[in-house]
Amino acid sequence: MEETAGEKSNLAGVRHILLVLSGKGGVGKSTISTELALALRHAGKKVGILDVDLCGPSIPRMLKVQDKDVHQCDSGWVPVFVDQDKSISLMSIGFLLEKPDDAVVWRGPKKNALIKQFISDVAWGGLDFLIVDTPPGTSDEHISTVESLRPYQPLGAVLVTTPQAVSVGDVRRELTFCKKTGLRVIGIIENMSGFVCPHCSECTNIFSKGGGEELAKHAGVPFLGCVPLDPQLTQSLEEGRDFIQEFPKSSAFPALANIAQQILDGTSPQSS
């Protein structure tokens, strides 16, 4: 890890690194990563997203850059810029596949090698935040990511869960992973928390309610908030639209904006 001391590392210009984790799949890690990036951009920040979900990369589509390619430069790979101002940049295995439906059928060692390359060889330039979106679990990708990022501080994790007990159970295990690897937990987000019927405004807790908050209390880590199920949010992600910009009146917006604000507050110069 010390070999970068002499030459400048590609992560030298990154001020904060956020890992988005969950023991459980399909709880909205990529959704939260994408919306946090958009919300932080909205607050004038420069944001990079590193997608280390090698078998199921979702972020390129969520940001509508699935047809883009990465290019090489002197210091490594140039990430894909999502907008003209270059305020959000993204690196994902999705950009390296010949066909979008190609399966990445790799065992651990190959995945680890690519993750190391993603961490050392992407020319991010100056960033306020680097958001690292991870696959579900506590295995190769997670161990490799945390090991390779350890020299770079400050580093923290946001854990995403859905409210039901089956999902909270997996996230408890992820908390243990954070503890064991010495990763600071910034907080827990409860996603898919209730659905307000657009026809009659009745709120149904499709995946139960309150599991994330309870877990945060139980584990003694901050609770960052509940994000409701919101068809406008899912639709925006399907079409790669900027939900934060386009749907400020929707039910998920205040929740996401509030979470982004807490992350900004937590990383402002006086508190860090």
Place this chain on the structure above:
Amino acid sequence: MKGVKHKILVLSGKGGVGKSTFSAQLAHGLAADDTKQVALLDIDICGPSIPKMMGLEGEQVHQSGSGWSPVYVEENLGVMSVGFLLSSPDDAVIWRGPKKNGLIKQFLRDVDWGEVDYLIVDTPPGTSDEHLSIMQYLGATHIDGAVIITTPQEVALQDVRKEINFCHKVKLPVIGVVENMSGFICPKCKNESEIFPPTTGGAEMMCKNLNVSFLGKVPLDPQIGKSCDNGQSFLSEVPESPATSSYKNIIQRIQDYCGLHQSQEK
């Protein structure tokens, strides 16, 4: 594995689409026939959900002369999961590939399943170590095929297409695709909302394009999650739900597939 008649893998490239929920319901559905012996094997090593869903949280496996004994929900429904080997619900299995592969091998070799009509294997998301290992270890025997679970939106389908390609690559027959979380009917006003909109035609369209069977849709029903959290069989708890009838239809189609397969081989 010699005493196992039918082997079904439940797969999805995407996480959280309902693989374990489906596996649990499939196990209950098949075991509803007392004459059939059903085994449910959970190879999601880092996120085992099956013990909780089957109401077996806190159970431990027992050693017997012929290996590990599965934990039984009913006389004809046995379950095995890494969850039974952990001492606390906070225990994380922080393992790289080789260790996970070792355990999967042990699950197949050292568990005393006995005579089994159906072995259902619930898998973690992705196309990596666990999937390659189960195929490698089961490959020598006959596998009926894979049931693939997805949700309707394109963000999920794009991962599921990869999983179908994986199946083709490793020559695993695809029994069919189930679309889960397909629409939600408000319990108050009975209007339907598409919470996960099928912007590219959903699983049905994908199946047409890829020429694989579409087994059916299961709607979102808050009772499903509740039953899973409480470790109960949704099919017998809420028999009148539209989701129950779709589950039952799909399970029937899987049984038909396995039956047809068997008679063709004879």
